[in-house]
Amino acid sequence: MTTGRVEAGKVEDFEDNSMTPIEVAGHEVLLIFQDGRFYALEDRCTHDNGILHDGELLDGAVKCGRHGAKFDLETGRPTLPAVKKIRLYDTAVENGKVIVSYQEN
Numbered sequence: 777m778t779t780g781r782v783e784a785g786k787v788e789d790f791e792d793n794s795m796t797p798i799e800v801a802g803h804e805v806l807l808i809f810q811d812g813r814f815y816a817l818e819d820r821c822t823h824d825n826g827i828l829h830d831g832e833l834l835d836g837a838v839k840c841g842r843h844g845a846k847f848d849l850e851t852g853r854p855t856l857p858a859v860k861k862i863r864l865y866d867t868a869v870e871n872g873k874v875i876v877s878y879q880e881n
C-alpha cells in the first residue's frame with residue numbers, strides 16, 4: 777500500500793473559495809477551501825487532462841476550463857464530457873494545520 781500525507785499550510789492561510797495547487801506524494805492535487813471546509817482532488821480533468829485549477833470554482837463543484845466538465849467536491853462525480861470520477865483525497869485539520877492524505881492499494 778502506498779500512502780502520502782502533506783501539511784498544506786495553516787487554516788488561516790486559505791481564503792474562502794480558494795483553489796490551491798499542491799503536490800501529494802508525486803500527485804498534482806487541488807486543495808479547495810469553501811464554506812469552512814477543505815476538499816482535495818486530483819488537479820487533472822478525467823476527460824482530457826485539463827488543469828482544474830485553471831478552471832472555475834462553483835458552489836460545491838469545480839469546472840474544467842477546457843470543455844466545461846464539472847466535478848462534485850463531495851463525491852468526485854463528473855458531468856459530461858467527462859465520464860470518469862475524479863480521485864478525491866482526505867483532508868483534515870490538526871492543530872490548526874491542513875493535512876491532505878491518500879492511500880492506494
Ligand code: FES
Pocket residue numbers: 821822823824825826840841842843844845857858
Ligand atoms: S479536459 Fe476537462 S472537460 Fe475536457
